[in-house]
Amino acid sequence: MAVMGQNLALNIARKGFPVAVFNRTAAKTQEFFETRVKGESIYPAYDLREFVFSLERPRKILLMVKAGEAVDEFLNALFPLLDEGDLVIDGGNSFFRDTDRRIAEAERRGLLYLGMGISGGEHGALHGPSLMPGGHREGYALVQDILEKAAAQVEDGPCCTYLGPGSCGHFVKMVHNGIEYAFMGAIAEVYDLLRKIFGLRAPEIARIFAHWNTLPHLNSYLVDITARVLAYEDPETKTPLVDLILDAAEQKGTGKWTSQVALDLGIPTPTITQSVVARSLSSFKNERLQIASRFSISQKTLPWSEEVPLFLSDALYLAELAAFSEGFHLLQEASRVFAYHLNLPEIARIWKGGCILKALLLGRIQSALTLHDAPLLFATEEFRSEVQEKLPALRKVCALSAEHGIPVPVLSAALAYLDAWRSEKLPANLIQAQRDYFGAHTYRRIDREGTFHTEWEVTAG
Ligand SMILES: NC(=O)c1ccc[n+]([C@@H]2O[C@H](COP(=O)([O-])OP(=O)(O)OC[C@H]3O[C@@H](n4cnc5c(N)ncnc54)[C@H](OP(=O)(O)O)[C@@H]3O)[C@@H](O)[C@H]2O)c1
CATH class of the missing domain: 3.40.50.720 (NAD(P)-binding Rossmann-like Domain)
Structure with missing residues (x-):
């Protein structure tokens, strides 16, 4: 009760x-x-x-x-x-x-x-x-x-x-919460950029989120409540209540479990994981205050332009899509390993209403999962060209944040995730060589079959 x-x-x-x-x-x-x-x-x-x-x-x-x-x-x-x-x-x-x-x-x-x-x-x-x-x-x-x-x-x-x-019902809810953590984290980072780089106040940011909630690709419960939260004025102090809330996020464990299980199953979920890490780091408020006083941070604001909400909304959208892709990828693997026999399109369907993840996007996710049976949603026909078109926006947001010294771990993780999946070549060849050097862990070659080990010192010497 x-x-x-x-x-x-x-x-x-x-x-x-x-x-x-x-x-x-x-x-x-x-x-x-x-x-x-x-x-x-x-x-x-x-x-x-x-x-x-x-x-x-x-x-x-x-x-x-x-x-x-x-x-x-x-x-x-x-x-x-x-x-x-x-x-x-x-x-x-x-x-x-x-x-x-x-x-x-x-x-x-x-x-x-x-x-x-x-x-x-x-x-x-x-x-x-x-x-x-x-x-x-x-x-x-x-x-x-x-x-x-x-x-x-x-x-x-x-x-x-x-x-x-x-246990599949609780597993699905756990992953739902992991995706929720990531989307909330990405929203919070975009809010942070709007206030710190562009000098906007909460009510102005509220109007931007309220507008984004009318767009088909961003319309969602979380964007909607973000607009409402930012618009709320503390009746006592007549200031936006959000400005009076301590910036130390709490958590009950479901996001952390999602990341832990994803690591156990070998499924990459960096956007979700970074949102958990970001909450943990935020909770060290006193330490952050002390450390911040030891570094000088000059925060310059940039002039507003019509372009700003366009590239920020595209970046937010890609982070959301990355989080859903990670979540469904994890669900697919868990279904195989734990014999859950999950129906992924049905999961997208039951999240379309009454749910913290409720979003218009879920209708498209449902059809992408039905048509392509591929949990890496961003790479499906349904989303591929849109991802290609919006990636420069996410790249721009991450670059801008880096230049201004504003941490955007969730958005950055989403960008690295999308870039890594799109990479024909990754530097894992060097990692394999290092592993073989110090631990004789062996490696495979691209020019012949088999497993190889090299006496690196001898060869180098
Ligand atoms: N709040 C949400 O938005 C939300 C959303 C989805 C799921 N959930 C999940 O739903 C569950 C309930 O959530 P909640 O927020 O309503 O309440 P809660 O604060 O998580 O749990 C309070 C309830 O648990 C009972 N309880 C605690 N220890 C007990 C014990 N040793 N033996 C018997 N009863 C015990 C309490 O009884 P007493 O009154 O006797 O202390 C009280 O009825 C939780 O697992 C929560 O994670 C919550």
């Missing part, structure tokens, strides 16, 4: 399904019931046993508790009260490996289990989120009608679909 649990209970009840609710701290259930329940079929329970026995069988229980140990603690209390065939859904941001472990435990007890990613924040939970369930298919069949009615609706169906077996 924290914010997500309350809103989902109201949403589901408003779709005509009676709901019983329970929270570890009973006072929160009571407060919810007294302040927010207005005639919906919601029944409070103040004891876990009472809650479980009030449910129709097979029971369908949705957990919205803090991810991590709390989920295990709660499951340890819940599982013994359940009967064979009952279903437990974990709707929190659980780490996918924990979900695999919990699924195995549920199976041992004859229970059904779904790990379900939920996107859309508290607003989505109440009005229609994007739901990413994975796990026991028979479990999904028990709640399909409820979930698909509670989810956001787009032109081609509800933003909810059974994604596959095991």
